[in-house]
Amino acid sequence: MNSPLFDVIIIGSGIGGLVTASQLAAKGAKVLVLESYVIPGGSAGYFQRQGYTFDVGASMIFGMGSQGTTNLLTRALDAVNITLKTIPDDVQIHYHLPDNLDIKVDRDYEKFLQNLIAYFPHEAKGIRRFYDECQKVFNCLNNIELLSLEEPRYLLRVFLKNPLACLGLAKYLPLNVGDVAQRYIKDPLLLKFIDIECYCWSVVPAAMTPMINAGMVFSDRHYGGVNYPQGGVGKIAEKLVTGLERAGGKIQYQARVTKIIIEQGKAIGVELANGQTYHAKTVVSNATRWDTFTKLLPPENIPANEKLWQQRYEKSPSFLSLHIGVKASVLPLGTQCHHILLTDWQEMTAAQGTIFVSIPTLLDPNLAPPGYHIIHAFTPDWITNWQGLSPKEYEEKKEIAAGQIIDRLEAIFPGLDAGLDYLEIGTPRTHRRFLNRIDGTYGPIPKRKLWGLLAMPFNRTAIPGLYCVGDSTFPGQGLNAVAFSGFACAHRIGVDLGVKK
Ligand SMILES: NC(=O)c1ccc[n+]([C@@H]2O[C@H](COP(=O)([O-])OP(=O)(O)OC[C@H]3O[C@@H](n4cnc5c(N)ncnc54)[C@H](O)[C@@H]3O)[C@@H](O)[C@H]2O)c1
Numbered sequence: 001m002n003s004p005l006f007d008v009i010i011i012g013s014g015i016g017g018l019v020t021a022s023q024l025a026a027k028g029a030k031v032l033v034l035e036s037y038v039i040p041g042g043s044a045g046y047f048q049r050q051g052y053t054f055d056v057g058a059s060m061i062f063g064m065g066s067q068g069t070t071n072l073l074t075r076a077l078d079a080v081n082i083t084l085k086t087i088p089d090d091v092q093i094h095y096h097l098p099d100n101l102d103i104k105v106d107r108d109y110e111k112f113l114q115n116l117i118a119y120f121p122h123e124a125k126g127i128r129r130f131y132d133e134c135q136k137v138f139n140c141l142n143n144i145e146l147l148s149l150e151e152p153r154y155l156l157r158v159f160l161k162n163p164l165a166c167l168g169l170a171k172y173l174p175l176n177v178g179d180v181a182q183r184y185i186k187d188p189l190l191l192k193f194i195d196i197e198c199y200c201w202s203v204v205p206a207a208m209t210p211m212i213n214a215g216m217v218f219s220d221r222h223y224g225g226v227n228y229p230q231g232g233v234g235k236i237a238e239k240l241v242t243g244l245e246r247a248g249g250k251i252q253y254q255a256r257v258t259k260i261i262i263e264q265g266k267a268i269g270v271e272l273a274n275g276q277t278y279h280a281k282t283v284v285s286n287a288t289r290w291d292t293f294t295k296l297l298p299p300e301n302i303p304a305n306e307k308l309w310q311q312r313y314e315k316s317p318s319f320l321s322l323h324i325g326v327k328a329s330v331l332p333l334g335t336q337c338h339h340i341l342l343t344d345w346q347e348m349t350a351a352q353g354t355i356f357v358s359i360p361t362l363l364d365p366n367l368a369p370p371g372y373h374i375i376h377a378f379t380p381d382w383i384t385n386w387q388g389l390s391p392k393e394y395e396e397k398k399e400i401a402a403g404q405i406i407d408r409l410e411a412i413f414p415g416l417d418a419g420l421d422y423l424e425i426g427t428p429r430t431h432r433r434f435l436n437r438i439d440g441t442y443g444p445i446p447k448r449k450l451w452g453l454l455a456m457p458f459n460r461t462a463i464p465g466l467y468c469v470g471d472s473t474f475p476g477q478g479l480n481a482v483a484f485s486g487f488a489c490a491h492r493i494g495v496d497l498g499v500k501k
C-alpha cells in the first residue's frame, strides 16, 4: 500500500534542503525531509570528540547579518520564528601570501582598503574602483526581495518595484570578476591577490568567478559581516529543524534514498535503502546534480540539459581536513579566526597548495575544553589521490599528509606540533562517505570560462515534479548561496502547488 501523500519530499538536510523544507512548511505545505546521516546539516554539520565540537566543513558564515535582504540565513530562521545568537568576526581573513603579502580583510571597509593600498599605493584608485563596483552589485541584490528567477510574476513585480536594481543585476549576470578587475587594476601581483580572494571561496581564479557572487562575498563581509553561530555551525541546521518541526514538517534520519520513483515521466516519490517508499506531489533533491542524475535516477536517462550542464561544469576537488585540538598557548596574542596560507603563487590551485585555517574557539571558546583551541585546517585535494590504497597505506598516507600540513602551519603557529592534544584527519574519501557527495566534491566549477552565472541551472529539472536545490544549483557554493537556492526552490514549488499561506 502507498504511504501517505506529502506535498513535498526533500532528499537531504543540507542547508539548501532545510531552507526549502522550512519555507514550505511555514507556508502550510506537508513536508518530509529524508536524511541519510544521523544529524542534519550535511557540509554544515558537526561532530564531537573528547570535549571538542568540530565543524565538518563550512565555518566562515555569511548571511547572518541583521539588515537588508541578503541575510538569508537569518531570514530563513526568522520565517519559522527562530533566532540564533551569533558572534561577529572583526576580520574575515588574514592572508599569509607569497611576496611577503600579509593582509587582513577587516570588517570595516575603509580599514581593509587601506591595508591593501599600503602594499599597492600606485593602485589606490583602481583598488577602490574595483571593490566599489562589487558593492554596486551587492546594493542591487540587497534592495530586492530574493526569490525564484524561474517565476515570471515575481520577476515582473520586482522589476516594477526596483527597475534600476534589476537592470544592474541583469548587466552583471554574464560577467566574471577577472573582466571587471582588469579594467581597473594593472599590477600583476595585485591581480594575483584578486585571484586568491576569489579562489578561497569559488575554487577558481577571478577569470572564472561570477561577478554576482563576488559582489555578495566582497561586500557582505563589510555589511552584514561574517558572524559565527554560538554553539557551532551545526546549530544553524539544528535550529532550522526545530522551526521545520514546529511548523508541522517532518524529518527522518538514517533514511538513505536510493531511487526517485518516476511514473509516466513524472517524479512521484522515493524509495529508501530499506525498501520503504514515500509518495509526494513533488520531490526535491538536495544531493548534488551528479548524484541525483546518476545514482538516484537511471544514468541512461539523463535529460539533455543536465548533460549540457555536465559538459560545462566539472566537480571541484574535495578537501584534506585536519581537525586539531591544541593548547591555547600555541596561538599568539591577537590571532584571527580565519587564515589563508600560500607559499608559491604557482601552487594556488594545486592539490594541497592553498591551506585554509579556521579557529572557531577564538569566537566561541565553549567548543573546546578550557585552555584548548580548535584549529580546522583544510586544503583542496582530489579523491583520485586517495584511491587504490590498502587500509595500511591509506592510514600512512594520512599521517604523512597531516605532518606536512602541520609543518607548514608552524610558520604562523610556532609550537603547534608540540601543543597537539587531538588530531582527526579527513580525506576526500571521508567527505564522500559522510556527506554523500560524489567524489567528496566541494561543488561545481566551470570547465572553461563561462558567461558568469548564466549557465547555472535553477531549481526546476526536465522531469516534471522533480526539483534540485543546493550548491549545484544557481548561484553555487556557500551557505548563503544555498540558502538562496532554498528560498527560490520553495517559492517555485509554492507557486506550482498553489500553496497559499
Ligand atoms: N569543507 C567545506 O567547507 C565544504 C565542503 C563541501 C561543501 N561545502 C558547502 O556546503 C554547502 C552545501 O550545501 P547543500 O545544501 O548543497 O548540501 P550538503 O551537501 O551540505 O547536504 C546534502 C545533504 O543531503 C544528504 N543526502 C545526500 N544524498 C542523500 C540520499 N540519497 N538520501 C538521503 N540523504 C542524502 C547528505 O547526507 C547531506 O546531509 C555549500 O555551501 C558548500 O559550499 C563546504
Ligand SMILES: CC(C)=CCC/C(C)=C/C=C/C(C)=C/C=C/C(C)=C/C=C/C=C(C)/C=C/C=C(C)/C=C/C=C(\C)CCC=C(C)C
Binding pocket: 059, 060, 062, 093, 141, 146, 147, 149, 155, 156, 158, 159, 166, 167, 169, 170, 200, 201, 202, 212, 213, 214, 216, 217, 338, 339, 340, 356, 357, 358, 475, 476, 477, 478, 479, 480, 481, 484
Ligand atoms: C527582470 C530583469 C530585467 C532582470 C532580472 C535580474 C535579476 C532579478 C537577477 C537576480 C539575481 C539574483 C537574485 C542573484 C542572487 C545571488 C546570490 C544570492 C548569490 C550568493 C552568493 C553567495 C556566495 C557565493 C557565498 C559564498 C561563500 C563561500 C563559498 C564561502 C566559503 C568559504 C570557504 C570555503 C573558505 C573558508 C576560508 C577560510 C577558513 C580561511
